[in-house]
Amino acid sequence: MIDKIYNKIHHYGFFPKKTKHKLLASLCGMKLHCPICGNYFRKMKRYGPYNRRNAQCQNCGSLERYRWLYFWLQFELNNFSKTVSILDIAPNSSLNNLIRGYSHIDYETADITDDVVKVDIVGDLTNFPQKDSRYDYILLLEVL
Numbered sequence: 001m002i003d004k005i006y007n008k009i010h011h012y013g014f015f016p017k018k019t020k021h022k023l024l025a026s027l028c029g030m031k032l033h034c035p036i037c038g039n040y041f042r043k044m045k046r047y048g049p050y051n052r053r054n055a056q057c058q059n060c061g062s063l064e065r066y067r068w069l070y071f072w073l074q075f076e077l078n079n080f081s082k083t084v085s086i087l088d089i090a091p092n093s094s095l096n097n098l099i100r101g102y103s104h105i106d107y108e109t110a111d112i113t114d115d116v117v118k119v120d121i122v123g124d125l126t127n128f129p130q131k132d133s134r135y136d137y138i139l140l141l142e143v144l
Helices: 002-011 017-027 064-077 093-099
Strands: 045-047 052-056 084-089 105-111 137-140
Touching: 052 064, 064 093, 084 093, 093 105
Parallel strands: 084 105, 084 137
Antiparallel strands: 045 052
16 A cells, blocks of 8 residues: 555655655554564554554564564664574564574574474474574573
8 A cells, every 4th residue: 555655656756765664654644663574554453362452463463572573683683793693492484584584694493393483403492402502692482
């Protein structure tokens, strides 16, 4: 929707190309942004046992914890000049694809099974097959 509106407005020379999504989203009342899929919304889906408002992205399905983590990762990872190693335990598929896009990140995933998301290391955390202190960061969001 935003693309159609913007293309019509931009055709007449009102906005430069850089302001496309941010400006049109605010004009249309869409104040919520998902950094994972890049879309803007007026509101997001409710989610969870307490039916949290604006918890789940309507487009990619990411939850607020993944959006905050990606926001932090964008900030942190763009400030590194050296290669960083990250282990993501029980990875989320949308974050998995985004993090693998960084060339200066050695990114590995691990889970107890390989059935939901394809992981690099299949194993139990209590008997983990990797050496200690191999990773700079360990992401651990959904482990029971």
